[in-house]
Amino acid sequence: xxxxxxxxxxxxxxxxxxxxxxxxxxxxxxxxxxxxxxxxxxxxxxxxxxxxxxxxxxxxxxxxxxxxxxxxxxxxxxxxxxxxxxxxxxxxxxxxxxxxxxxxxxxxxxxxxxxxxxxxxxxxxxxxxxxxxxxxxxxxxxxxxxxxxxxxxxxxxxxxxxxxxxxxxxxxxxxxxxxxxxxxxxxxxxxxxxxxxxxxxxxxxxxxxxxxxxxxxxxxxxxxxxxxxxxxxxxxxxxxxxxxxxxxxxxxxxxxxxxxxxxxxxxxxxxxxxxxxxxxxxxxxxxxxxxxxxxxxxxxxxxxxxxxxxxxxx
Amino acid sequence: xxxxxxxxxxxxxxxxxxxxxxxxxxxxxxxxxxxxxxxxxxxxxxxxxxxxxxxxxxxxxxxxxxxxxxxxxxxxxxxxxxxxxxxxxxxxxxxxxxxxxxxxxxxxxxxxxxxxxxxxxxxxxxxxxxxxxxxxxxxxxxxxxxxxxxxxxxxxxxxxxxxxxxxxxxxxxxxxxxxxxxxxxxxxxxxxxxxxxxxxxxxxxxxxxxxxxxxxxxxxxxxxxxxxxxxxxxxxxxxxxxxxxxxxxxxxxxxxxxxxxxxxxxxxxxxxxxxxxxxxxxxxxxxxxxxxxxxxxxxxxxxxxxxxxxxxxxxxxxxxxxxxxxxxxxxxxxxxxxxxxxxxxxxxxxxxxxxxxxxxxxxxxxxxxxxxxxxxxxxxxxxxxxxxxxxxxxxxxxxxxxxxxxxxxxxxxxxxxxxxxxxxxxxxxxxxxxxxxxxxxxxxxxxxxxxxxxxxxxxxxxxxxxxxxxxxxxxxxxxxxxxxxxxxxxxxxxxxxxxxxxxxxxxxxxxxxxxxxxxxxxxxxxxxxxxxxxxxxxxxxxxxxxxxxxxxxxxxxxxxxxxxxxxxxxxxxxxxxxxxxxxxxxxxxxxxxxxxxxxxxxxxxxxxxxxxxxxxxxxxxxxxxxxxxxxxxxxxxxxxxxxxxxxxxxxxxxxxxxxxxx
Numbered sequence: 001x002x003x004x005x006x007x008x009x010x011x012x013x014x015x016x017x018x019x020x021x022x023x024x025x026x027x028x029x030x031x032x033x034x035x036x037x038x039x040x041x042x043x044x045x046x047x048x049x050x051x052x053x054x055x056x057x058x059x060x061x062x063x064x065x066x067x068x069x070x071x072x073x074x075x076x077x078x079x080x081x082x083x084x085x086x087x088x089x090x091x092x093x094x095x096x097x098x099x100x101x102x103x104x105x106x107x108x109x110x111x112x113x114x115x116x117x118x119x120x121x122x123x124x125x126x127x128x129x130x131x132x133x134x135x136x137x138x139x140x141x142x143x144x145x146x147x148x149x150x151x152x153x154x155x156x157x158x159x160x161x162x163x164x165x166x167x168x169x170x171x172x173x174x175x176x177x178x179x180x181x182x183x184x185x186x187x188x189x190x191x192x193x194x195x196x197x198x199x200x201x202x203x204x205x206x207x208x209x210x211x212x213x214x215x216x217x218x219x220x221x222x223x224x225x226x227x228x229x230x231x232x233x234x235x236x237x238x239x240x241x242x243x244x245x246x247x248x249x250x251x252x253x254x255x256x257x258x259x260x261x262x263x264x265x266x267x268x269x270x271x272x273x274x275x276x277x278x279x280x281x282x283x284x285x286x287x288x289x290x291x292x293x294x295x296x297x298x299x300x301x302x303x304x305x306x307x308x309x310x311x312x313x314x
Numbered sequence: 315x316x317x318x319x320x321x322x323x324x325x326x327x328x329x330x331x332x333x334x335x336x337x338x339x340x341x342x343x344x345x346x347x348x349x350x351x352x353x354x355x356x357x358x359x360x361x362x363x364x365x366x367x368x369x370x371x372x373x374x375x376x377x378x379x380x381x382x383x384x385x386x387x388x389x390x391x392x393x394x395x396x397x398x399x400x401x402x403x404x405x406x407x408x409x410x411x412x413x414x415x416x417x418x419x420x421x422x423x424x425x426x427x428x429x430x431x432x433x434x435x436x437x438x439x440x441x442x443x444x445x446x447x448x449x450x451x452x453x454x455x456x457x458x459x460x461x462x463x464x465x466x467x468x469x470x471x472x473x474x475x476x477x478x479x480x481x482x483x484x485x486x487x488x489x490x491x492x493x494x495x496x497x498x499x500x501x502x503x504x505x506x507x508x509x510x511x512x513x514x515x516x517x518x519x520x521x522x523x524x525x526x527x528x529x530x531x532x533x534x535x536x537x538x539x540x541x542x543x544x545x546x547x548x549x550x551x552x553x554x555x556x557x558x559x560x561x562x563x564x565x566x567x568x569x570x571x572x573x574x575x576x577x578x579x580x581x582x583x584x585x586x587x588x589x590x591x592x593x594x595x596x597x598x599x600x601x602x603x604x605x606x607x608x609x610x611x612x613x614x615x616x617x618x619x620x621x622x623x624x625x626x627x628x629x630x631x632x633x634x635x636x637x638x639x640x641x642x643x644x645x646x647x648x649x650x651x652x653x654x655x656x657x658x659x660x661x662x663x664x665x666x667x668x669x670x671x672x673x674x675x676x677x678x679x680x681x682x683x684x685x686x687x688x689x690x691x692x693x694x695x696x697x698x699x700x701x702x703x704x705x706x707x708x709x710x711x712x713x714x715x716x717x718x719x720x721x722x723x724x725x726x727x728x729x730x731x732x733x734x735x736x737x738x739x740x741x742x743x744x745x746x747x748x749x750x751x752x753x754x755x756x757x758x759x760x761x762x763x764x765x766x767x768x769x770x771x772x773x774x775x776x777x778x779x780x781x782x783x784x785x786x787x788x789x790x791x792x793x794x795x796x797x798x799x800x801x802x803x804x805x806x807x808x809x810x811x812x813x814x815x816x817x818x819x820x821x822x823x824x825x826x827x828x829x830x831x832x833x834x835x836x837x838x839x840x841x842x843x844x845x846x847x848x849x850x851x852x853x854x855x856x857x858x859x860x861x862x863x864x865x866x867x868x869x870x871x872x873x874x875x876x877x878x879x880x881x882x883x884x885x886x887x888x889x890x891x892x893x894x895x896x897x898x899x900x901x902x903x904x905x906x907x908x909x910x911x912x913x914x915x916x917x918x919x920x921x922x923x924x925x926x927x928x929x930x931x932x933x934x935x936x937x938x939x940x941x942x943x944x945x946x947x948x949x950x951x952x953x954x955x956x957x958x959x960x961x962x963x964x965x966x967x968x969x970x971x972x973x974x975x976x
Contacts (some may be wrong), residue, residue, distance in 0.1 A: 030850070035857040047892055052510035087577050095592060151626060158634045162413070166631045168620055172590065174599060240681065263622045265595035272592055276818055278850045 001306065006176055008302050012295045013238045020074075023287040024067050027280035033059060033083060035278075057083075074288065080281040087128055089285045092270070097289075100259070100266030103189065104251030108181055110190035111247060116240055122198065123205030124228055134198055141195025150188045150261040157184065167263040189255060193247040202243025204236035238308050242301045249297030253290040362564075401855055412654045413635030415952040418528065419976045420615035422952065422969070425583075425628040429596055429621035443967040444619055445612065446486070447561035447582030450477055450553040453960050458549045460506035462492065462583065463561060464535075472544035472914065477553075478536045483606040486587040489564040494531035496565045501552070504526050504560035514732035519545075522681070523552060523891070524902035543681075545911045546919060547945045549878045555968070556596040556961050585612040585970040596620040599969070605799050612970040619969075637971075641965065647945050651932070656944040658956045662965055663710050663874040665941045666826065667768045668813070670741055671855075671897025672699040673726055673935055674863035676888035680904035686888060690860040695733065697800060697809050698864060705732030711799040725901060727932050736798045741934035745784040748830055754940045757825050761945070765938035769882040772941055776920060782931045784791035791837045800838075807840040814865040816848035822942055830939065853894070861897040866939070869896040874941060875962035878921040881910035883926050886936065894905045896936065902929050951975055 027033070034053055055059050057080075058069060073080070079089035113120050122134035158166040170181035208214060209232050256268035263269075267286055273284035417423050442449055453463035460466070466477040483492040484820060498929065505520040506512040508528055512520075525542035532538045551557045564581040580588045583606065586599035597619045601612040620637070622628045629646050631637035633654060639658070642650060650888055651657065674691045678684060688840040692701045695709065702724050706716055716724070716731035721871070723729050750764030765772055765779065772779035800808040815827035824845055831841040848867070855861035870885035885896040887904035903926050910922045930936060944965040948956060960968055 014529050032854055032858065035441060035854045048510050049506040050892060051513065056511075065440065085577070087593065088574065091574075092593060096594075154627065154630050158636075159630050162634060166415075166636050167622055167627050168596070168632050168636075171592070171596060261624055261627060263595070263620065263624075263627065265592055269623075276849060 004306055005303065010300055011297050016291060016296055019291050020071065020288055021067055023284050023291075024070055025063055027283055028059075028063065028066070030278070033057065033278065033280055070284075074129045074285075079285040082275050082279055082282050084279045084282075089281050091291065092282060092284055093267070096267050096270045098266060099264060100252060100255055103182065103185055103255065103258075103264060103266065104248065107186045107190035107251055108185050108244070108248050109194075111194040111197055112240075112244060113192070115194035115200050118194070118205075119198040119201025119240075120205055120228070120233060120236075122202045123209060126206065134202070138195040138198040138202075141191040142199075144191075146188055146192065146257045147248065147261055149191060150184070153184045153188060154261075156281065164302060167261070169264055171265075185258050185264055188261075189251065189258045193250070196243065196247070200243055201236060201240050204239050205232055208232040208236045238305070241308060242305050245297045245301035245304065252293045348959060349525040385595075387835045390710040395898070397785045411840055412949055412951050413633060415638055415949060415976070416635045417638060418811055419950070420974065421618065422614050422616070422972055422974065423618045423620055423636065424969070425622040425631045425640035425964075426619055427621070427623055427625070427641055429594060429619055429630070437581075442555045442561050442584075443964050444597060444617065445584045445586040445587070445968060445970045446588045446599060447563060448584045449555045449557065449561055449793075450479070451549040452555050453550055453563070453962065455938045455960060458554070461555065462497070463553075465551075472912065473541055474542060475539045475548070476532070476536060477539075480661050480910050481535060483583050484604050485564045485567070485581050485583055485703070486602055486604075487564075487567070487581055489567045489570075491582055491584050492562065492564075494537045495534075495535050497562055498529040498531045499539050499565040499568075500562045501560060519551065519884075523548065545881065546914065546916070547877075550962060554962075555959075556964050560892070572646065579789055583608055586967075587615060594621065604894075610970060612972075614969070614972050614974050617969040617972070632947065632949060635949065635951075637949075639946055639948035639956065641944065641946050644761050644942060644945065647761060647947065648759050650947050654950065655947040656950050656953075658958060658966070659950060660958045660960065661840065661943045662961055663762065663771075663773065663941040663943045664764045664868040665768050665772065665865065665873055665938055666822070667936050667938045668744075668830070668864050668866050669869050669896045669898065669936050670698045670864050670934075672696060673737075673900070674859065675700075675702050676899035676901050676904065677703070677721065678888070679891060680888045680901065680908065686891075686899070690858075694862075695797070696737075696862060698737055698744070698811065699862060700730070700734035700737035705734045707733050709799055710736050711797070713797070714799070722901065727929060734837045738796045738933055739798035740800070742784075743791040743798070743938040744834060745923075745934045746794070747755050747833050747839075748784070748937070748939060750787045750938075750940055751786070751828055751834060753826065756941065757829065758942050762940045762942040765941040767930055767938050768869065768936050769876050769927070770878040770880070770923055771874040771876040774877055777878040777923075782927055784931075784937065785933070795837060795839070802838045806838055807835075808838040810840045810842065812842050812844055814844045814846060814852055814863045816852045816865065816867050818847045818849075823866055826939060830866070856897050857894055859891065859895065859899075865897070875960070878923045879916040881907045881919070882923060883907055883930070898935055900929075900933070900935065902926070916949070 011249050034057075035048055058066055061069075070080075077090065079093070081088055084094060118134045118137065122131045125131050157164045164183050165181050168181060170178040209228075214227060214232055215230050222231070251268070254271055255264070255266060255297075258264065259266045259268040260272060267289065270282065271286045271290075273279070274286060356840075372767045432461065448462050450461060450463040450466075451458050453459075460480075462478045462479050462483060464478045466475060468475050477497075479492065479494060479497060481491075484490070485492060485868060486494075504506045504512055505524055505528075507521045507526045509526065514535050522543050523541065523545050524539060527540040527542060529537050529539050546808040550558065556928060562583065563576070564566045567579075567581045568749050578591070580591065582588075583968050585602055585607075587602045588597060589600045590596070599617045599619070601615050605611050622631060622637075622640075625643040625646065628637065629642055629650065632640040632642075633653075637689075647657070672691065674686070674688060676686055679686060690705065692699065692704070692815050695701075695707050701707070702721050705724060712729055714735045719731050720728055724731065724734050745766075750766075754760055754764055760846065763772065763810065764783075766783045770777045795808055802808055813827055813831055813834075815823040817827075826845045831843045834841040844851075844863070850869070852865055853893045872884075883900070883903040884890055884907055885894065886898050886900050887895075887907055888899040888901070889904050889907060891899075906922045906926045912917045913919050913922065916931040946956070946966055952975055954975045956969075960973055
């Protein structure tokens with residue numbers, strides 16, 4: 001057990017180091033970061049300012065040295081300043097991360113609460129109308145692009161019926177009003193993983209329900225609900241549980257489209273802006289954060305698997 | 315006349331006005347009319363005085379101001395009369411297609427594709443747009459007027475300027491009265507010659523205008539500027555509400571709170587105070603009750619500038635009542651107007667053009683005379699780029715051969731030869747192959763107009779854009795390309811041309827580039843379209859002065875607000891080195907730009923602009939395509955009108971001008 005954990009930790013750190021060098025170097029190689037300062041509508045910058053910025057950003061040093069300095073600073077929480085507006089990167093990320101995490105967690109809860117029970121019901125009522133409806137829900141959720149669902153949802157629930165706000169996070173509003181701003185983004189973000197939950201839970205439940213120990217339990221006269229929830233569901237839970245960690249990581253790192261459509265002020269939109277603006281300190285920090293989240297959640301999924309399924313330890 | 319008699323007369327007159335108002339407001343409506351009560355106190359200070367009784371009744375549903383105005387002649391001094399009249403304004407029928415606003419009364423939400431985060435130290439474009447900070451001057455329909463500035467004098471030799479500011483202006487947040495020291499400090503912070511950390515938009519321009527001369531406070535309310543190179547647009551360009559990204563902030567706030575705090579907060583003297591600034595998302599601006607100018611006071615309580623990147627979502631917000639005003643794509647405007655939304659009456663048009671980059675024709679930098687290194691230019695013989703230093707390459711037709719014409723004469727109108735004339739014929743042909751009327755009708759529903767040059771603004775009364783045009787003539791374009799020595803091959807193509815469209819800069823670029831590409835292919839130019847992000851792809855080679863691909867943009871703020879008496883074409887000259895440019899350096903434009911800067915006579919500056927326009931029309935280096943308006947639409951149930959003052963650089967500004975409907 002300990003050996004597995006140590007091995008996973010070392011691999012994760014190594015992955016992070018390689019990936020961090022790539023994300024650090026690529027924006028600097030693509031174009032001169034100083035070009036950011038010559039604004040498109042402006043009259044450019046003077047030679048003095050260019051020289052000052054080159055020195056202050058450390059761009060006059062070799063790339064490897066820049067990386068080493070950056071890594072040292074990153075580990076001490078100094079992520080530099082935005083090239084675009086000179087604000088601290090930590091401040092900028094700090095004001096965005098909350099929105100992404102909040103939406104991610106709400107969507108994760110929605111996906112879990114909808115997807116897992118639907119998978120179970122679909123399995124135990126195999127071939128019924130409910131099963132077909134659940135499979136239809138899963139099919140649409142996995143096939144329809146998020147932006148399409150988003151626009152359709154806006155047209156239907158916001159413009160046509162006026163039930164929900166179109167977009168934004170409803171900043172400054174009381175909670176009694178603000179929660180309505182979460183509904184559409186949550187459904188759009190959560191539908192796809194809910195569909196994944198449904199399919200994987202259904203598949204796992206069907207496997208378990210056909211297994212010999214379930215047949216034995218039924219033969220011994222164990223009640224149907226006990227068979228389903230105690231014997232079958234607990235064993236079928238392994239796959240959705242490990243999937244859920246990855247889904248949560250995916251929410252934190254992959255909300256770009258939903259945040260763009262719903263004008264949600266989170267990390268996804270920040271990342272897009274940083275790419276468009278070639279704002280490399282922000283881009284580097286955001287991608288690093290995404291990597292840490294993904295590697296961390298992957299590691300968590302591995303540990304959960306080890307804990308839940310004794311066969312992995314063998 | 316007795317007191318009672320006067321009262322009756324006054325009452326009768328006001329009632330008459332009220333009846334006019336009632337009639338003016340239209341016919342009957344199902345909704346119960348809201349009575350509007352007018353109370354007017356008349357104090358007679360002089361015997362025989364004319365007392366003007368005036369009230370403005372805003373009829374909210376129809377959106378009209380009805381002024382009840384009558385003159386009463388009273389004969390007794392010291393009389394005080396209070397009259398009360400009830401005006402029943404009957405509303406015009408409400409357009410039932412329009413959504414009910416969902417924001418509370420007094421709050422206006424603006425769905426905007428960009429949110430200009432205005433914290434910081436003079437580093438942001440559009441820092442004044444939200445009405446938080448102010449400049450020294452304000453551009454009105456009557457010309458430049460003082461905003462914070464009370465008076466100003468320009469030395470007769472144009473070597474210095476003194477500006478006296480108004481007294482008693484207070485900063486937001488209790489940071490005290492605005493003084494000359496704040497003004498001097500704020501603008502010195504923006505000048506990169508004095509503050510190497512400045513990243514203001516106007517860096518190069520500040521360096522040219524003031525250089526290392528700091529603005530100084532000569533007393534509490536007066537600042538003195540020593541000018542390096544006079545610029546007749548100084549009031550607008552450097553110190554106005556809508557100029558380059560610099561404004562007046564509080565030195566006291568900076569001293570007390572420090573740099574990082576200043577980067578997160580914005581302390582100004584405007585009619586709105588920033589209460590929340592979230593970069594890349596939204597800003598909330600609350601009416602500042604302590605604003606110094608009663609006439610300029612905001613008429614709404616809260617203005618939210620909300621960034622919404624997707625145009626269809628902005629329209630949906632307007633359609634649902636979540637947004638009160640939205641910046642829409644031109645393809646959405648006609649339908650939205652048809653549904654009852656109204657357009658903000660004043661707007662800016664961008665004059666989109668194609669820059670034939672790579673024509674770096676300056677041997678020396680225009681102001682310093684330093685030799686320019688061209689080692690990264692003219693590396694290939696590209697058809698749209700003329701090399702004035704070595705104009706006789708191998709593929710020029712014999713008819714274009716040079717005979718004793720060298721640099722710099724070869725740059726003059728009518729003296730081009732060899733590669734220079736060959737490339738000019740190509741550019742002329744490309745300019746003539748564009749059907750601008752069709753582009754305007756097909757892509758932006760006829761809301762814009764054809765343009766042929768980026769400068770000056772076609773909306774300017776002192777400039778007639780129809781004098782300098784390229785006719786749409788594909789046959790002539792074919793002929794010119796043949797003359798230039800580029801015959802068609804067996805596939806009907808002459809040469810390859812990559813056209814770059816920075817699609818993030820204006821939504822219309824994508825389709826515009828496709829359409830122009832097809833028009834050029836029709837005359838045998840094998841055009842490929844590169845749709846890219848401006849900042850990441852287009853700008854780096856421009857700043858490095860080694861760009862060579864023609865690109866589609868409104869380079870250098872080419873828009874309808876550019877006055878013909880301003881020095882223009884700065885970005886097309888070597889004067890912009892080492893900063894941003896439009897991919898070419900044309901000495902003839904640099905000379906006129908500097909001359910215009912020193913020329914106090916506006917008419918002579920217009921003549922210089924005409925010279926530059928003639929030159930650019932001939933050389934076809936920056937050919938116009940269409941001028942596209944930036945349209946803001948509002949919900950008449952939220953807003954009666956948004957009468958913005960004239961703008962030059964911004965797409966919108968002055969939310970304090972919004973007249974709310976509720």
